Amino acid sequence: MLTHRIDTDNYARGYFESLKDLKSGLSYFQVWGYLSFQDIKQRYRRSVIGPFWITISNAILIAMLSLQYGALFGQPLVVYAPYLASGMLIWAFISITINEATNLFFDNRNIIQQVNYPLSFYVYRLISRNIIILAHNFLIMPIIYYLFDITLDLLDVFFVILGVITLSVKLFCICLCFAILCTRYRDIQPLITNVVQAVFFISPIMWLPIVLENKGVATWLLIINPMYYILDMVRSPMLGQSPAVESVLVCFSLTAFLFCMTFYILAKTKSKVVYWI
Amino acid sequence: MSPKSITFSDVSISFPIFTADRSIRRKILKSRGRVEENTNADPNHRFVESLKNINLSIGTGQKVGLYGPNGAGKTTLLRSMTGTYKPEKGRIIIDGRVTSLLDITIGFMDDATGYENITIQGLQLGMSFEEIRKKTNQIIDFSDIGEKIFLPVRTYSSGMRVRLAFSICTCIEPEILLLDEWLSVGDAEFQKKVSDHLGELIKDVSIVVIASHSLSLLRSICTEIIHLEAGSINHLESVRK
Numbered sequence: 001m002l003t004h005r006i007d008t009d010n011y012a013r014g015y016f017e018s019l020k021d022l023k024s025g026l027s028y029f030q031v032w033g034y035l036s037f038q039d040i041k042q043r044y045r046r047s048v049i050g051p052f053w054i055t056i057s058n059a060i061l062i063a064m065l066s067l068q069y070g071a072l073f074g075q076p077l078v079v080y081a082p083y084l085a086s087g088m089l090i091w092a093f094i095s096i097t098i099n100e101a102t103n104l105f106f107d108n109r110n111i112i113q114q115v116n117y118p119l120s121f122y123v124y125r126l127i128s129r130n131i132i133i134l135a136h137n138f139l140i141m142p143i144i145y146y147l148f149d150i151t152l153d154l155l156d157v158f159f160v161i162l163g164v165i166t167l168s169v170k171l172f173c174i175c176l177c178f179a180i181l182c183t184r185y186r187d188i189q190p191l192i193t194n195v196v197q198a199v200f201f202i203s204p205i206m207w208l209p210i211v212l213e214n215k216g217v218a219t220w221l222l223i224i225n226p227m228y229y230i231l232d233m234v235r236s237p238m239l240g241q242s243p244a245v246e247s248v249l250v251c252f253s254l255t256a257f258l259f260c261m262t263f264y265i266l267a268k269t270k271s272k273v274v275y276w277i
Numbered sequence: 278m279s280p281k282s283i284t285f286s287d288v289s290i291s292f293p294i295f296t297a298d299r300s301i302r303r304k305i306l307k308s309r310g311r312v313e314e315n316t317n318a319d320p321n322h323r324f325v326e327s328l329k330n331i332n333l334s335i336g337t338g339q340k341v342g343l344y345g346p347n348g349a350g351k352t353t354l355l356r357s358m359t360g361t362y363k364p365e366k367g368r369i370i371i372d373g374r375v376t377s378l379l380d381i382t383i384g385f386m387d388d389a390t391g392y393e394n395i396t397i398q399g400l401q402l403g404m405s406f407e408e409i410r411k412k413t414n415q416i417i418d419f420s421d422i423g424e425k426i427f428l429p430v431r432t433y434s435s436g437m438r439v440r441l442a443f444s445i446c447t448c449i450e451p452e453i454l455l456l457d458e459w460l461s462v463g464d465a466e467f468q469k470k471v472s473d474h475l476g477e478l479i480k481d482v483s484i485v486v487i488a489s490h491s492l493s494l495l496r497s498i499c500t501e502i503i504h505l506e507a508g509s510i511n512h513l514e515s516v517r518k
Contacts, residue, residue, distance in 0.1 A: 006360035006371040031400045038386060038397055045388035045429070111384060114377040115403050116360045184295075271363035275292055 006116070011271070018266040025120030032121060036129035054136045062088055062140065065206070073207055080208075082144050086238040087205040089137040090231055094171065095196050097130045101175035102182045102189040109277045119266070119273060123176045127168055134164070141238065150240050159237035166255050167234055173258035177265050183276045184269070203227040226254055281373030281452050281483040283335040283358060288367030290353060291324040327353040329508040331367070335484055342495030343488040345505035351488035354505070355379060355455045358486060373483060376402065376451030391426040391433070391441055392417075398445050412448045420444035454479065456487040 011017065044050040062085045070080035101123070105112060108122050144150070152160075182189045203225055204212075212218050222228055229250035236243040328350050335341055343351045356362060357369060359377045384401040385394055395416055399409040417426050420441045422433075430438060475498060479485045489495050495502050495516075502514040 005373075006369065006375070008360070008363050008367075008369040011363055030406060034406075035397065035400060038389060038393065042386045042388055110380050111401055113356055113361060114359055114379040115401065116375075117403075186295075274361050276295075 014267045015263060017270050018263045021118040021266060021270055022120050025118040025124050028117070028121055029124070032125035033128055036125050036132060039125075039129050040132055051133070051136050052139075054133055055139045058089060058092065058137055059140050059143070069206055073211060075208060078148050082148050082150060082239050083208060083235075084206065085140055085144050086235045087231060089134065089140065090167070090234050091200060091203075091205050092137060093130055093134045094167070094230075095200065096133070097126065097171050097175060098178065098196055099193060100126055100130075101178045102192050104175070104179040105183045105273060105277060112274055112277060119180075119270060120176060123172055123179065126175060127172050130171075131164075131168060152237070152240050155242070156237040156240055159243060160234065163234035163237060163243070163251075166251050167230060170230070170251075170255050170258050173255075173262040176262050177258075180265055180269050180273055183273055199225075199227055203231060205231065226250060230254070279372070280337045282337070282370070283333070283372075283453065283484060283486070284368075284370040285331045285333045285357075286368045288328060288331045288357070288364045288369055289326065290328040290357060290362055290364050291326045294323045294325060327508055328357070328364075331510060333503065333510065335486070337483045339501060340479060340485040340499045341487070342499035342502040343486065343505060344490075344492055344495055344502050345511075348507075349505040350508040351505055352379070352457060353508075355457055355486060355488055358453070358455055371453065373452035375453045375455065376446070376449050377455040378446045379455065379457040385430055385438065385442065387431040388429050390428060391420075391422055391430055394430050394441065395445055398442065399449075402446065402449065404449055408449070416441075416444045416448045419448065451482055453484045454482045454486070456485070 040051055044053060047053060049056065062081070065088075066077060066081040066084055069084070070077050073080065075083075104122055104126060105119070111117065112119075112122075145152070178188070178192060182192070202221065204222065209222060209228065212222050229244075229247040232247040233243045233251045236247070331354065343354060345351055353362075355377065356379065357364065358371060359375050360369070360371060384398055386397055389397060392413075395413055396406070396409050399412075400406075404412075420426075420437075420443075422437055422441060425433070425437070426441075430441070433441070479498070485498075487495065487498065492502075499516055502516060504511040504514060
């Protein structure tokens with residue numbers, strides 16, 4: 001239920017406004033949870049296989065790529081296929097979420113202009129919808145585990161869950177910032193789409209970091225690429241290995257940094273976004 | 278029931294205009310001193326004043342109409358009553374639960390059934406699950422859609438869609454209800470149904486604010502009519518019943 005008393009003089013200011021927005025957005029968890037569930041249902045309403053098309057189309061792509069690119073990078077299938085499968089599904093989660101964020105407030109303008117939901121509400125809905133899609137994609141992994149004889153222990157499962165949670169928090173922050181910036185500056189959206197595409201190629205998703213050992217600038221570029229650590233944090237435990245310590249450190253400090261940045265941007269722009277739509 | 282009220286003191290609302298200059302390129306270029314034209318009129322500081330120094334106070338039991346030509350600020354005034362706009366100048370105080378039916382078909386999902394859309398839309402209008410559950414049967418009855426409620430909204434005629442949307446919105450039992458132009462959409466029969474039900478619907482609502490082009494509609498429903506012109510209140514008309 002929405003607020004029963006509105007007083008524009010009592011609107012929280014600055015950082016309190018950010019805190020209030022994030023907190024009250026979270027309190028609508030039933031609402032955005034239900035709506036994101038309906039979003040998925042809507043997409044596949046008339047399809048027999050439904051949301052599992054996401055799983056199937058990914059499985060087909062991964063099967064094709066594994067056969068050819070594995071040979072291209074000189075990796076045996078048993079190493080390459082699980083690596084690619086895990087990398088692709090994490091990447092799909094990241095890229096689709098970020099691309100959808102660029103139009104988020106514009107797409108929801110009808111609601112934003114007449115119902116006083118916090119801005120974070122729309123981002124929570126976006127993230128939860130994409131987590132549901134990620135969950136569907138995860139169904140490829142048991143097949144991979146079976147085919148290539150990989151076993152996970154409890155610690156790995158714990159790390160996968162931890163990894164997905166920190167990744168989701170990072171995406172939440174990035175999406176909220178991007179959604180705000182893209183509402184104000186309409187040129188940022190194509191820029192983001194392009195950068196996301198470029199990041200796909202410069203990050204170790206289709207290729208293994210091993211191929212870049214001792215390659216000078218290329219190695220250096222990989223080391224400063226945060227996506228390298230973000231991927232490793234989730235992917236390694238999915239393959240039954242523990243993530244590198246530096247990946248965990250980079251991921252946690254990045255999450256903290258992004259959270260502070262979001263807090264700042266939200267404080268600066270919260271009351272203006274509705275005027276920009 | 279505690280008294281409900283809407284108070285505006287000296288509220289001005291203006292929208293920034295970003296034309297093609299709504300780009301980061303210009304800002305970057307400018308900061309390096311390479312764009313020289315337009316230095317006096319900074320394109321990032323142009324505004325359209327939508328509301329100017331609005332003072333009003335609406336209390337329990339009042340049904341207020343907003344009348345004025347296009348661009349007079351009716352819709353902006355209504356939207357600002359939902360609390361979404363934080364005015365740069367002035368203060369808005371609203372006591373009571375606001376339901377705004379400014380665009381009644383927001384968020385309909387075409388391939389979902391009418392039944393599911395009751396929940397989908399109810400949530401987006403700010404209802405809780407519990408309220409929706411309690412009201413569902415009433416909404417279905419009121420909409421006159423019958424068995425078709427279990428078919429996808431995609432298969433509905435536009436009249437049925439509006440009827441469903443209208444029924445959802447009107448079963449919320451708001452304390453403060455904001456209505457916009459859409460009252461004048463639909464065929465004659467639906468219009469009649471709307472105006473018949475409108476009286477019924479707003480009977481129990483503490484405060485109703487309606488924007489419309491039709492003075493006769495406003496005079497038949499409202500107790501006061503605010504005549505808006507170019508973002509200011511031109512005059513106030515009391516309607517005698």
